[in-house]
Amino acid sequence: MTNPLAGLFTARQKESARRDLYARGVLLCGAYLAAHDSRLTQAIGTLTTALDTPAADPFDALLKVGERALETGEHTLALGIAETSTEIRQRSKGAWRLRARALDGLGRDDEAMESYERHLTLLGDGEPADEVTRGIDTLRRRRACLAEASTLFPGDGTPVTAPEFAAHVRARVAEHGPADPAVRRLLRLYATHRRLVERSGMPDPLLGGTTPIGVGGLRALLNGRTVCLVSNAAEVAGSGLGAEIDGYDLVVRCDTFRINKGGTGERTDLHAVSLRGATPWDGPAWTQPAGVRLVFGDPAGAWRRAARQRLTAGAQEHTGDASLRRPLSDPALLGEDRWGTKAGTAFTVLRLLDFLDVSPRLDLIGFDKPGRLRPEEAEWVMDRATHVDDSKMRIALR
Template identity: 65%
Template sequence: MTKPLAGLFKARQREAPAPGPYARSLRLCGEYLAAQDPGAAGATGPQVRLTRAIGAFAASLDGPAADPFDALLQVGERALEVGGEHGLGLALGLAESAAGIRRRSKGAWRLRGLALDGLGRDPEALECYERYAALLPDGRPAPEVARRTDTLRRRRECLEAAVALFPGEGAELRELLGEPTATTAVLAPRFDSWVRARVAGHGPGDPAVRRLLALYGSYRRLDLRDRVPDPLLGGTTPVDVGGLRALVAGRTVCVVANAGDVSGSALGAGIDGYDLVVRCDSFRLRAEGTGGRTDLHAVTLRGDTPWDGPAWTQRAGIRLVFGDPVAGWRRAVRERIAPGAQDHVGDASLRRPLSDPALLGEDGWGAAPTTAFTVLRLLDFLDASPRLDLVGFTPAGRLRPREAEWVERHATHVDDSKMRIALR
């Protein structure tokens, strides 16, 4: 029996990854942290999450139960959230290590594609996205990856078609297109100059120039935003303030906190007993504790590029997206709303209800009020529901101090045993 077992152990040792890629990944994390400004480190949510993920990864390398590979991918995901040249560079380095450890890892190829995409290395990103899709059982990637794959392909097609219009005059641009490591930051201005030169040399009336300008316009639009595969969002109906009021009129409403004690409770049946269940931002469902329905999902856009976040694929009857300025809000709604994942979506009249003078027009809530308070205050203002409750917002601390004071002043009943605050 000794020889077969010895052979089995040897086979497993051959399959197991060498410590090298993990050691390299840990070194990359250390170099990233060492390069951070001590005064700014940990100042933002994404940076804090990245630092914690690095700690969990380091601990997993010597933990018998944890999986270092999953922890490695988690650090890469957090590095993508941080963004910038350093964050994306770290994500790419970790993705390359992960792909070296497990060549058929879907997560590794997805992470690598997203990092390369963020760095503007389009051809390499497209190749990684295609490898990721090929590893999926149905070949259908996540919506945000599918959109980026389609956008990168169409941008490439625009460039190739443009060069083909003037076969004798595009040698330099054609050569640049052939370089797999050419970045968008290098390629886009070269394309701009080449187009201007063709217009100056041939005149705007030339049929080839007119076609070139159409391709250039398509390229620039795709450079600014992804193509929308379904402009109607799977039949989603936009609603304004009046439309939202009609949807909630006469219905009992509860706003549920994303808290561990709610998930671990037995409040699920009571939550599902409301006519309209409201959840905020990112949430997880555990039917026994949180209930299983989401009738209204409210989310607040954060950061400088809120359109880069994952698509909102959780099923909801109504989805309200809060954010400012309007250009970023429109782009985020266009790129992150998943077709068919909601029946109604709030229009621009509902994007900033607290500060909009056409609605509440209230000052003093700060630059970033919590999503829960924003949707609660909006529903209270509409005054269309016979019952409006907060569930899971006791004890205090889950709302900003001024928000909590407002709730305390307007509460008609507080039931700590059910973590419920009634406003009417």
């Protein structure tokens, strides 16, 4: 006779196991907070709130904690979160990607490769995989360095591994001297390996024909053209303004955006992004098609590394060069330090376009509500507005 309570009992067992796994993630976060005070706090707080809200799904909040951990260089914490996430949802693409990146950061190359490949198998047709394939390519090139290094002095008898690579190089230099041809080759391999540890390799350094553009080139591109800066607010997506937005000569969007033909329009002629966090190069690749991609960031080293790792071949025709990386504070451009390092992307690109002053029409769409810009940024905009059309969420600066 079938036990009518068996299914209910099994379901409760599964739910209990899932709660235990979520609890493990919270315990990892709690242990971290006990010893640190960092920018992870907000993400961990969001996760804790989600766990206490019956209608909320805490899984995305858990992954966000892992991503924030990667941004701050806390790879061990990120791996713990990733391992918990892959146990909760074994077919989660985001969880396996997080696991691969954490293992990569810890130098556990073989395990990272397995996790990257697991992520790729879960991707659907047409889903972007540039960042993951670049990570796999980098791991393979690092492996090749170690494999060749192991063959240069076959008498050693043990393969060269990443943790012992530096010690192996020092020992061979001391034993054979720097003039030895095998030692010189070993030094070149070590230098290549270190570069690939510090930053991912670029399968296409020319980015599919992307050309750099400076201040003069951007001014020429804008000259005489009408421009609109479109907010990522949900109201715009449902506004029905798509045809009007696409009617401008140049459409500007910021950071992560979604296209809804009827509301947001379809074109992206200029895409502006700002680098955030301690390790901005670890963010997702910029795959949205755009005519020009401007990347704002400081210091210069972090900006170069992030641009190198996150720009995608063929995703843009032009990319801003170093002269456009910090337009607000750069004394060669605006030189306005009062906006600080936390200026929003939308305001940064708007202030740049206004400063260049070659567009006969410069409008903002969807920035009419509080919170879309910082208070001091909104005040600057409204002080210079020539017209406000609430029915179309439009603020005109020309």
